Amino acid sequence: MLLKLPALDPAVAPEHRGSGYPEPFRSRVGGRAKRKLGDACGLTRFGVNLVTLAPGAQSALRHWHTLEDEFVYVLAGELVLVTDAGEQILTAGRCAGYPAGRRDAHHFVNRSGTAATYLEVGSRIDGDNAFYPDDDLLWCEDEAGVYAAHKDGRRY
Amino acid sequence: MLLKLPALDPAVAPEHRGSGYPEPFRSRVGGRAKRKLGDACGLTRFGVNLVTLAPGAQSALRHWHTLEDEFVYVLAGELVLVTDAGEQILTAGRCAGYPAGRRDAHHFVNRSGTAATYLEVGSRIDGDNAFYPDDDLLWCEDEAGVYAAHKDGRRY
Numbered sequence: 001m002l003l004k005l006p007a008l009d010p011a012v013a014p015e016h017r018g019s020g021y022p023e024p025f026r027s028r029v030g031g032r033a034k035r036k037l038g039d040a041c042g043l044t045r046f047g048v049n050l051v052t053l054a055p056g057a058q059s060a061l062r063h064w065h066t067l068e069d070e071f072v073y074v075l076a077g078e079l080v081l082v083t084d085a086g087e088q089i090l091t092a093g094r095c096a097g098y099p100a101g102r103r104d105a106h107h108f109v110n111r112s113g114t115a116a117t118y119l120e121v122g123s124r125i126d127g128d129n130a131f132y133p134d135d136d137l138l139w140c141e142d143e144a145g146v147y148a149a150h151k152d153g154r155r156y
Numbered sequence: 157m158l159l160k161l162p163a164l165d166p167a168v169a170p171e172h173r174g175s176g177y178p179e180p181f182r183s184r185v186g187g188r189a190k191r192k193l194g195d196a197c198g199l200t201r202f203g204v205n206l207v208t209l210a211p212g213a214q215s216a217l218r219h220w221h222t223l224e225d226e227f228v229y230v231l232a233g234e235l236v237l238v239t240d241a242g243e244q245i246l247t248a249g250r251c252a253g254y255p256a257g258r259r260d261a262h263h264f265v266n267r268s269g270t271a272a273t274y275l276e277v278g279s280r281i282d283g284d285n286a287f288y289p290d291d292d293l294l295w296c297e298d299e300a301g302v303y304a305a306h307k308d309g310r311r312y
Contacts, residue, residue: 006262007237007244007252038227041253045225045279046202048253069201071194073275075231081163088163096163097197097204106162119229121277123201 006041010050013040021061022148022156025137031057031110038121046123053079053116059108061135067128070098070120072108077116079108084133100125105133162197166206169196177217178304178312181293187213187266194277202279209235209272215264217291223284226254226276228264233272235264240289256281261289 003009013035019026031054038048053059059072062082073095081088081096083106090096090108098106100123110116129139137156138149148156159165169191175182187210194204209215215228218238229251237244237252239262246252246264254262256279266272285295293312294305304312 001245003244003246003250004241006239006254006258006260007246007250009250037229037251038225038253041227041251042255042258043225043227043253045256045281046227046277048227048229048251048277069194069199071197071199071202071204071277073193073204083162085160088159089157090159090163094159094163094165095193095197095204097194097199098162099198100201102162102198104162119275121202121204121227123279125201 008037008040010035010037013037013050019060020148021137025061025135028058029060031055032059037119044124046121049120050075051118051120053077053108053110053118055110055113055115057110059120061132061137062105062107063130063132064098064103064105065100065122065128065130067100067125068123069100070122072096072121073119075117075119077110077114078112079116079118080111082107082109100128103131105131164193164196166191166193169193169206175216176304177293181217181291184214185216187211188215193275200280202277205276206231207274207276209233209264209266209274211266211269211271213266215276217288217293218261218263219286219288220254220259220261221256221278221284221286223256223281224279225256226278228252228277229275231273231275233266233270234268235272235274236267238263238265256284259287261287 035050191206296305
């Protein structure tokens with residue numbers, strides 16, 4: 001049966017690839033595909049994405065957010081969660097939550113041989129920033145908006 | 157392997173029953189059990205609960221929120237979503253989203269013979285209220301806080 005809003009079959013939400021990162025970082029998340037379920041339902045307070053990571057792909061650069069909470073719930077496959085404390089393996093039915101402002105950068109890496117799927121939730125709060133301890137990337141802002149910079153200030 | 161925060165095995169989060177509804181409404185959600193995953197991870201911007209509905213149970217009184225977005229994703233079993241437009245059946249992998257302020261009341265009912273499980277996400281916004289078109293229940297506020305009232309104003 002075809003569902004009607006507010007109900008949604010995720011399969012009808014378009015699959016998005018790519019990212020806002022400049023190269024060489026964009027390619028690292030090239031194996032990531034997202035379906036924006038929250039947007040498809042008209043939500044604005046938080047985003048909910050159904051994410052698939054191909055073997056070898058990662059969810060994002062390892063990062064933490066200043067103002068936005070994030071939460072992930074693994075639906076299928078096996079993912080390696082990397083944080084400052086090291087690595088943990090999350091399988092289907094396990095989850096993780098990243099409180100805003102906690103300076104513990106995190107991401108998922110799929111080191112398995114099969115695709116892995118998870119739900120990610122993130123609040124949407126004006127003025128949020130993200131920091132990347134492992135990579136030469138900063139988000140800066142001028143009158144024209146946000147731009148990507150090296151950590152010495154040069155623009156990408 | 158025992159997971160450490162920010163990762164979490166939902167099985168270690170306490171299971172909560174009961175609700176803030178006065179009787180006779182509280183009993184209607186007696187077959188509902190929640191594990192508060194977002195709280196267990198220290199999140200404050202939104203809540204994430206892993207909810208199990210026993211056969212015959214419902215998620216809540218049918219309601220809509222003034223300021224808070226809500227989202228649900230079915231993990232197992234079969235649930236009937238009831239909205240102003242009628243009923244739809246959601247099985248594992250289907251979802252629904254309820255934008256803040258949309259006056260379309262919703263809830264899940266488990267009419268199947270087996271337990272059903274879903275994730276629910278709700279933003280947390282001061283001043284939010286919820287309305288219940290099918291039931292004689294209002295949330296009102298005085299200097300002492302929020303209280304439950306009949307629709308003619310009498311307190312429960």
